[in-house]
Amino acid sequence: MSPSASVPVLTIDGPSGSGKGTISRRVAEKLGWRLLDSGALYRAVGYAAGAEGLDLSDVDAMTRCAQTTKIRFQAAPDGSDTRVLVNGHDATEELRTETAGAAASAIASIPSVRQALVDMQLAFRKAPGLVADGRDMGTVIFPDAAYKVFLTASAVERAKRRYKQLKEKGLSVTLATLQREIEARDARDASRTVAPLKPAADAVFIDTTGMGIEDVVAKVLAVVQP
Ligand code: C5P
16 A cells, blocks of 8 residues: 555545535645645646647647646745646636636547546645545546545536636636536536546535535535534
């Protein structure tokens, strides 16, 4: 057994807009555990590929890109959001766009791309514990996690949440377009053959439709500290 195997992991999987990002961050803060935002890794690879003008459907080029892209998470000195550096460039803002989400989803369906990112994700498992946010955290990356949650919410509510988030960040989007894009991305994530978006058999399922952030945080914390 590797030393990290004894480090507790809480996996939080679910579709986009289910509140995973916010909830994972808050829960990690409350527990004093590390946080893995696995979606940011796929977004970073998609972004790096786009920056190099590569074809996202070229399996060999995408695999090489996933193997060679240098991704670093850096805590902001003022305590605000963690910055994501892609090949040395601060791409935090670019990675948040729905275009980056769609590119991430496209390359995430390539098995060799997923494989290239496994070790990087496993390396986040360090004491005192890890909150892992993604689509396949409980099913593929940390199947032995002691605590597993699957968060969801209605498609309409998820689109509204993303709309609010993106608007607050000054990005221009319409609710109808966003809902269409989110539904298309979810359909692709759920139907791919490798690591599809689905709850682990042993995950606690939480439907967050109509729930406030603090109520969801409390429910998730209760999974770890009943
Ligand atoms: O969570 P986020 O919206 O940042 O993820 C962007 C995309 O990356 C998802 O739509 C999904 O296709 C992919 N992803 C994945 N596996 C993960 C995390 C994200 O396939 N563990």
